[in-house]
Amino acid sequence: MKTFWSILKKDCRRLAVPFALWLFVLGFNLWLAVTTKVPMAMVGNPLVTIGLITGTTVYWVLTVILSAGVILEDPPKGTAAFWLTRPLARGEVVAAKMSLLAGLVLLPVLVHSAALIGLGASGRTVALSALEQCLREGGVPFMTAALAITAEAFGQFAINAILIVIGAVVVAVITQILLAKHHGASTPHLPQTPNSLGASTALATEILSFAFAGGVLVWRYLRRHARFTILVVALGSLLLVLTPIFWKWDFLNHWRVQRGQTLPHRSQLRFFPTEAKGGNRPYAFAVLSLSSDAAGNVTVPRQLSKIEFIWSGGERTPLASFLNLQTLPLARYAPESLSKLLAPVAILNLPRRAVVPMTLPAMPPALRRRLTREPATFHAEVVASVRRYEIMGELPLKLGASKSWGLFDTEVQGWDLTAAGVTVTLREGSTASMLAGALGYAEGTQIEESRGGGRRSPSDFGSICLLVNRSRREALLPAEVTAEGITKFGAYVAQRYTLDFSSEAVNQAWLDQAVLVRVRFVELASADGNLDFEGLILSPPMP
Amino acid sequence: MNVIETSQLTHRYGRTDAVQGLDLAVPEGSVFALLGPNGAGKTTTIKILMNLLAPTSGTARILGVDSRRLGPSELAQIGYVSENQQLPLWMTVAGVIAYCRPLYPTWDRALEATLLEQFELPRERKLRHLSRGILMKTALLISLAYRPKLLILDEPFSGLDPLARDEFARGLLEASTAGDWTILVSSHDIEEVERLCDWVGILEMGRLRSAEATEGLLRRFRWVEVAMPAVATVPPVIRSSWLDLAHSTNLVRFAESAYEGDISEQAYRDCFPGASVSVRPMSLREIFIAQARATRTQRKGAAA
Numbered sequence: 001m002k003t004f005w006s007i008l009k010k011d012c013r014r015l016a017v018p019f020a021l022w023l024f025v026l027g028f029n030l031w032l033a034v035t036t037k038v039p040m041a042m043v044g045n046p047l048v049t050i051g052l053i054t055g056t057t058v059y060w061v062l063t064v065i066l067s068a069g070v071i072l073e074d075p076p077k078g079t080a081a082f083w084l085t086r087p088l089a090r091g092e093v094v095a096a097k098m099s100l101l102a103g104l105v106l107l108p109v110l111v112h113s114a115a116l117i118g119l120g121a122s123g124r125t126v127a128l129s130a131l132e133q134c135l136r137e138g139g140v141p142f143m144t145a146a147l148a149i150t151a152e153a154f155g156q157f158a159i160n161a162i163l164i165v166i167g168a169v170v171v172a173v174i175t176q177i178l179l180a181k182h183h184g185a186s187t188p189h190l191p192q193t194p195n196s197l198g199a200s201t202a203l204a205t206e207i208l209s210f211a212f213a214g215g216v217l218v219w220r221y222l223r224r225h226a227r228f229t230i231l232v233v234a235l236g237s238l239l240l241v242l243t244p245i246f247w248k249w250d251f252l253n254h255w256r257v258q259r260g261q262t263l264p265h266r267s268q269l270r271f272f273p274t275e276a277k278g279g280n281r282p283y284a285f286a287v288l289s290l291s292s293d294a295a296g297n298v299t300v301p302r303q304l305s306k307i308e309f310i311w312s313g314g315e316r317t318p319l320a321s322f323l324n325l326q327t328l329p330l331a332r333y334a335p336e337s338l339s340k341l342l343a344p345v346a347i348l349n350l351p352r353r354a355v356v357p358m359t360l361p362a363m364p365p366a367l368r369r370r371l372t373r374e375p376a377t378f379h380a381e382v383v384a385s386v387r388r389y390e391i392m393g394e395l396p397l398k399l400g401a402s403k404s405w406g407l408f409d410t411e412v413q414g415w416d417l418t419a420a421g422v423t424v425t426l427r428e429g430s431t432a433s434m435l436a437g438a439l440g441y442a443e444g445t446q447i448e449e450s451r452g453g454g455r456r457s458p459s460d461f462g463s464i465c466l467l468v469n470r471s472r473r474e475a476l477l478p479a480e481v482t483a484e485g486i487t488k489f490g491a492y493v494a495q496r497y498t499l500d501f502s503s504e505a506v507n508q509a510w511l512d513q514a515v516l517v518r519v520r521f522v523e524l525a526s527a528d529g530n531l532d533f534e535g536l537i538l539s540p541p542m543p
Numbered sequence: 544m545n546v547i548e549t550s551q552l553t554h555r556y557g558r559t560d561a562v563q564g565l566d567l568a569v570p571e572g573s574v575f576a577l578l579g580p581n582g583a584g585k586t587t588t589i590k591i592l593m594n595l596l597a598p599t600s601g602t603a604r605i606l607g608v609d610s611r612r613l614g615p616s617e618l619a620q621i622g623y624v625s626e627n628q629q630l631p632l633w634m635t636v637a638g639v640i641a642y643c644r645p646l647y648p649t650w651d652r653a654l655e656a657t658l659l660e661q662f663e664l665p666r667e668r669k670l671r672h673l674s675r676g677i678l679m680k681t682a683l684l685i686s687l688a689y690r691p692k693l694l695i696l697d698e699p700f701s702g703l704d705p706l707a708r709d710e711f712a713r714g715l716l717e718a719s720t721a722g723d724w725t726i727l728v729s730s731h732d733i734e735e736v737e738r739l740c741d742w743v744g745i746l747e748m749g750r751l752r753s754a755e756a757t758e759g760l761l762r763r764f765r766w767v768e769v770a771m772p773a774v775a776t777v778p779p780v781i782r783s784s785w786l787d788l789a790h791s792t793n794l795v796r797f798a799e800s801a802y803e804g805d806i807s808e809q810a811y812r813d814c815f816p817g818a819s820v821s822v823r824p825m826s827l828r829e830i831f832i833a834q835a836r837a838t839r840t841q842r843k844g845a846a847a
Contacts, residue, residue, distance in 0.1 A: 002645050010642055014633060017619075075629075079595035082631055085623040087646050089616035 003088050007074065007096035015069050022062040029055040034115070060140065062204055063104060067141035068157050070100045071148035076220045077229065078152040083139070084224075094221035098214070101145055105138040135206045142213035143240070149220045150230045164234045172241040201247045208243055212236040334475065350373070395516040397424070397467070403518075413496065415511070421476075421502035422511060428497065467501045468517045469510055476501040544571045546693050546725045547592060552601035554587050562588040562750040564601065567725055569742070576757075577729040578831055579746035585729035586627065588746070589697045592727075593623055606693060619647050622686030624679065625697035632671035636664050636681050640688070643809075647689035662714050675822040676707025680714055696728040700735045708735055715739065733828040744773040745831060747838050757827070764830045765802040767811060769795040770819040782810075786837040798825060798833035 012019070032051050074083040074093060083093065109130045116126045151157035216236060220229060235284060395403040395410060402411040413425040468475040547569035550783040554562045562584040569575040579585050592605050594613040603610040606619050632640055640659075644650050659666065662680040670678060679699055686694060696715075700708045712735050715726075730736045739755075744754035753760070767785075771793040781788060784801035795815065799807060802822070811820045825833070 006642060008646055010631075013638075014631075079590050080625075080627050080629045082629055084595055085593055085618060085621070085628070087619035088644070089615050 001092070003092040004096050004099075007083075007088070008099060010101055011070055011073050011096065014073050015066055018062055018065050018069065020067055021527055022059070023107075025055060025059045025062060026108055029059055030111060030115055063140055064144045066104055067101060067144035068148040068154065068161075070097055070104075071145045072151065072154055072157060075152045076149055077225050080152070090222050090224070094218050097145070097221070098217065101141045104141040105134055106136065135203070135210075139206055139209035139213070142217070143237075145210055146213040146216045146233055146236065149217060150233050160230065160233075164230075164237050167234060168237040168241040171238055172245065175242060176245060176394050201244050204247050204249075205243045209240050212239065251301060253352075376467070393518055394468075395465075395518070397511060397514050397516060412516070417506070417508060417511060419502065419504065421504070422466075422506050424499045424516070426465070426497045426499065426503065426516075465499060467499075467506075467514050467519045469514045471513050472510065474505075474510075476503050476506070545569055546571045546714055547575075547603070547605050547727060549588070549592075549603045550601055552588070552591060552603050553599045554584075554591060554596060555599045560749050561620060562591070562598075565746075565749070565751055567744060567751060567754060568769040569725060571725055572723060573742045574726040574728065574740045575742040575744060576740035577734065577744050577746060578731065578733060578827075579729075580731055580763070580835060583731075583746040584749040585731075585746055586625075587729070587749075589695055589729055592722070593621070593695065593792070611713075615653040619689065622689075622691035622694040623697075624682045624686050624699055625680075626699065626701040627697065628682065630670055630678065630682060633666050633669060635669050636673075637666040639670060639681065640685060643685045645711045652687045652688075653716075654690065655684070658684045658687060658714075661717060674707070675702050676704070679703065679707075679711055683711070683714065683780075690724070692724055694724050694726045696726065698730055698732075699728065700730055700732040708732070712739060733831050737827040743827065745834055747835060752834055752838065760830060761824060761827070762800055763800060764825045764833070765807070765822045766825045766829065767797055767799050768821045768823075769811060770821070771795065771815065772817050787833040787840075798829070798837075800833075830836060 028051075032048070032055055074097070075081050112133060113126045113130050116129060144161070147161040148157050150160045150164075213236075216229075216232060393403060395401055395412060397412060397415065399412060399414060402409050409428065411427045415425065415429045416423045466475045545568040547567065549565050549567045551566040552562055552567070553560065565584070565588060567577075567588070575584050577588065587596065591598050591603050592610050594610045596609065605613065606617050606620060606621075608614075613621075631642070634642065640655060644652075644655075662677075662684060663679060664681055664684065665673070670681065673681065683696075683699075699711060699715075703711060716739065726739070728736060728739065741757050742755070743757050743760055745752040755763075782801075784799055785797040786800050787796040788795070790796070795818075801807070808820060808822060811822075812818070
């Protein structure tokens, strides 16, 4: 044990500066998350946005540096390391290293748990969230450490890690493309990172990453002369990238249901579209309370009468993101205080073909009148009020007109005027979405209808495009938004959105004076000031 | 008793034999110098002894234990200083001493203080800010303060300026009086090693050319110069013990590797009648060079 503590103390001293910085960034991120109560897409202040992005990036970079540093301080590779000729039991060395890595996982969990308790979360919620976070984030330090054992110095580690990760991703992409061609699909599914541990694939991947990283670390330290380390680590990384593609066993036993399908009696029904759609995040999740008929069967209604809670991994508040609140346990057991923080996300992440009719009390009277005068047009399915909004900008309704919204551009591709109204087609693309598509982080490449997700789009949640005729002081809200993924060379590059503005009053003269106005919701509330899920009617995404 | 014993020790890097069939024995209490040119296999041999490398074949025993099974209890009795070792440069001298101290049950704080004073080490300076000489002395301190049974020094003089070499060697000599340890020192810096060692092993091309007590080696080797009255000719019979033989107009020179006093000198006079023969002792460096040249000549001859 003396050796164990010696190494532990020595490594802590060695990594004191990055560790202190890491703790500071953790605290900064927590502070920023608590004080920023709207989803990322809705953060108006660019400084806050930069802070949120930078804070998260720096945190993970420091986590990688610390994890690699723990190993590289006493590397098992090579013949020059100081510890190799000192009377240090290898078992104690690896135990000290593993303890430090575990500390990198557990310390943020402690911070998050304290924050959750402060927000009023129950013990069960905190415990489940902590478990979730351990599984989800623990893979990073341990996999980094597994990569670090292939090197004797930091530069070598960086090169090895980059080569191994890129190699694994390239092999995975090629595998996906070959698989897609083999199955005759027109557009291949790119590898996707299962983000939710509510999915068997994701859980299996996380557990595998732990087992592999931990195993290879122990093995390398105890059997120091082991050869082919880089090969083993590369194969392990490949395994982790390929697992989401090939893992078929849904050991969490999710229900696959169709609307209107008659099911055996269950008091609760859970939907995990992640698993069913092969997507990378559960963009909608519902827990339903259903009753059975005399025969013991339950019929899933076409429209769900009540959503107890709906949660999505798409657009999250910084706090939700920081606390990793995107999964079943928290969604089920989130207390009221948390619900308020998470609610905008829940409201704004909509399933496919959902429409967002709403009362807009703070809008100009003419706009409000227009919206409220013809409520039937808007399929009043979601009821929530916008307490605060801001206009992000406007786009002339001209062919080829484009507008940059920061990371992405929107371009008017055309419109189709009919007696029932006008359908506007927009195209959105960005470098970030191209990169995301290439790396497989896009929701999918065969999107045919709008889905809740992390991308900002006319149908995205947190903002919406209105068709406004200023001279007539009229505005139209889209009755329906559909989206289609555009792929190029097998990679997702952009989306095409069709916004259906249904109104018989619209004609060419009306359109000539119209512009598209993008409105961002800053704060949502129901009439009584609290977010209220009663009456929230959604069509959940079905497999 | 031998502290180190190797038997047919071989190590290959790919197709290159770094060490070939090495049979080495380092007697207890000796200061054994492992000499050889660069690439002779000295560092590889030491790395195998320290279990930093696995032998391709053969065995190495150190303190009676197979080197592959060296554990903390054996390493606690071995001191190791190497030019290749990565010291924790971010630590101060005091810090690295404090880190090492609890690892060794036999750590002698009095000896530590003596060595600190003797080596004149700056306690509060970080290792990365130290000169190479001070760094090596620090490494020596943390390898001596626990009174190891065996001290292994791998090229300790490499990269040191003459003053630092002298200080290091003197420090080692003074420190060695404080304990009864066996020292294995590898070097190609023969002058520095000569004043330290009482045993010498000469490695070349991964093979052990000779290994014997320094005294015996110095007694066995002589530098012989034969001045001929007329034009010198190479005698018809060249003894195998004559190494590095060269001749000029009326002079024949060679290194005698089996000098036996009067018997040898009589033999020279028989071989070179009428010639004037002068015999003088050789330094370790001259012996080493003579052997190295002889090996090279043999190799060329074999290749031809």
